Amino acid sequence: MNEQKPGKVYLVGAGPGDFGLITLKGLQAIEQAEVLVYDRLINENLIYRAPETAEKIYVGKQAANHALPQDKINDLLYQKAAAGKIVVRLKGGDPYVFGRGGEEGIYLAERGIPFEEIPGITSCIAGPAYAGIPVTHRECASSFHVFTGNFKDELRGLNFPNLAALEGTLIFLMGFGNLPYITQGLIYAGKPAATPVAVVSHATRSDQQTVCGTLADIEQKVKEAGLTPPAITIVGDVVNCRGQLNFFEQRRSPGVLVLRDARQSSPFAKMLRGAGFRPVICPVIRIEPLGLTPKLQDAITNICRYTWLVFTSPNGVTLFFRQFFAAGGDLRQMAGLKFAAIGKATAENLQKNGFRADYVPNSQISDSLAKGLTEKLTANDCVLLPRSAIANNNMVPMLAAKCRVDDVPLYDTVVQTSCRNELKTLITSGEVRYIPFTSASTVDGFYQAIGGDLSILADVKCAAIGPVTAKRMQELGITPALTASEHSLDGVLAVLKEDTQN
Numbered sequence: 001m002n003e004q005k006p007g008k009v010y011l012v013g014a015g016p017g018d019f020g021l022i023t024l025k026g027l028q029a030i031e032q033a034e035v036l037v038y039d040r041l042i043n044e045n046l047i048y049r050a051p052e053t054a055e056k057i058y059v060g061k062q063a064a065n066h067a068l069p070q071d072k073i074n075d076l077l078y079q080k081a082a083a084g085k086i087v088v089r090l091k092g093g094d095p096y097v098f099g100r101g102g103e104e105g106i107y108l109a110e111r112g113i114p115f116e117e118i119p120g121i122t123s124c125i126a127g128p129a130y131a132g133i134p135v136t137h138r139e140c141a142s143s144f145h146v147f148t149g150n151f152k153d154e155l156r157g158l159n160f161p162n163l164a165a166l167e168g169t170l171i172f173l174m175g176f177g178n179l180p181y182i183t184q185g186l187i188y189a190g191k192p193a194a195t196p197v198a199v200v201s202h203a204t205r206s207d208q209q210t211v212c213g214t215l216a217d218i219e220q221k222v223k224e225a226g227l228t229p230p231a232i233t234i235v236g237d238v239v240n241c242r243g244q245l246n247f248f249e250q251r252r253s254p255g256v257l258v259l260r261d262a263r264q265s266s267p268f269a270k271m272l273r274g275a276g277f278r279p280v281i282c283p284v285i286r287i288e289p290l291g292l293t294p295k296l297q298d299a300i301t302n303i304c305r306y307t308w309l310v311f312t313s314p315n316g317v318t319l320f321f322r323q324f325f326a327a328g329g330d331l332r333q334m335a336g337l338k339f340a341a342i343g344k345a346t347a348e349n350l351q352k353n354g355f356r357a358d359y360v361p362n363s364q365i366s367d368s369l370a371k372g373l374t375e376k377l378t379a380n381d382c383v384l385l386p387r388s389a390i391a392n393n394n395m396v397p398m399l400a401a402k403c404r405v406d407d408v409p410l411y412d413t414v415v416q417t418s419c420r421n422e423l424k425t426l427i428t429s430g431e432v433r434y435i436p437f438t439s440a441s442t443v444d445g446f447y448q449a450i451g452g453d454l455s456i457l458a459d460v461k462c463a464a465i466g467p468v469t470a471k472r473m474q475e476l477g478i479t480p481a482l483t484a485s486e487h488s489l490d491g492v493l494a495v496l497k498e499d500t501q502n
């Protein structure tokens, strides 16, 4: 009998939104997932931590609009695990806090599927914390109570007399639409109308916003501020601690938008943080490797044919070597090759793979690379140019004037506009002070994501990594207020730093 051994399901809490607020164990589970089933409100960078080969399935819900009904989700988890897969079910906050994680676990347990729950940091504690509100505090709250404010999903509404009698902090999730019902219910049940209330929306994310008031006026204040869900409502004297504990919203460092592919955002984000900036991650492009195409296979099989291997981006190096080894390549085949890299980061990446660049131009632009190389090439040379499918086209004719050039596409750059709404809010709310463009394709992706509405850029400064990017910006009507003199991420950082000192 050919019986499939079941896989396993990990019910993982993703935390409330800030990428760093996931457990180490949760991240390790994502990194070994074969199937990733995820909800709305999950930090996008977590999804990119799954292996590229993992099947990624979005089952999120938006208010009443269920993307996939719960019984279908249960069954999906079951089917994938029964087929032998390692499944990660990634849920916002903690899976067992209003997350239906229990139902999913029971469904799997009843069918003999091994599962494990990896708790997450729940928004009902982390959300208030990021707004400067401790859920308990000596002298003002020795307990806290968490309720759902969405009564459609519950058999009973809230028992306001019982709630009003509690001494501790009251916390409501999913209650944004029912805020007036909650505040009035509490007042009628005897809670003083002057009780402090805070509503925290998009907690722990870069667009977090908090509004404070009292049971009597919070509804009006929330309306005036234009808050949107998801939001948490906190009722109690602990709200008053915010004056001293509001570490997150009082960040003074200027926000810098990071538009690159989500998998590449973290090194740049780290550099920005190190230089005192606040990275705001909103990818508008995605790098899609093209895999082992026949052209690439041919170049790898016949690698000895070439005399120069030329790289125009760090991505190109990573993807080339990945495919080289996957196709059975051996580094000894490259012993006679010379290597060229467009700049420092590409050369460093090359060195990680065991090769020192023989040539790096002074200026990190493709025309300089091509010009410098042509001075070294003779008719007997043969150049392999593995790079982006949408790369600059001057290079090939310049090099081909000297010798044979094989231009081999490794990856495509695809525009991604999923963060469109978030992007506009971040820019117009003053969250972002700088928008650095690190390639012409991020300019295109950004322009599409904002729907061509350049008026939102009135209060931000746009920066270009180099002349090619600056030219693309100008073509679309975006003014490069700053241009890096060294055309690298370090150069971008330097020009931003210099600007903050003016």
Ligand code: SAH
Pocket: 016, 017, 041, 091, 092, 093, 094, 095, 096, 097, 098, 099, 121, 122, 123, 124, 127, 172, 173, 174, 175, 200, 201, 202, 203, 204, 205, 229, 230, 231, 232
């Ligand atoms: N399991 C989740 C809660 C799921 S219910 C947890 O432990 O956090 C969904 C509700 O959680 C939303 O309606 C909202 O009230 C709250 N919520 C989740 N993430 C939030 C965030 N980043 N900011 C504000 N509220 C959030």
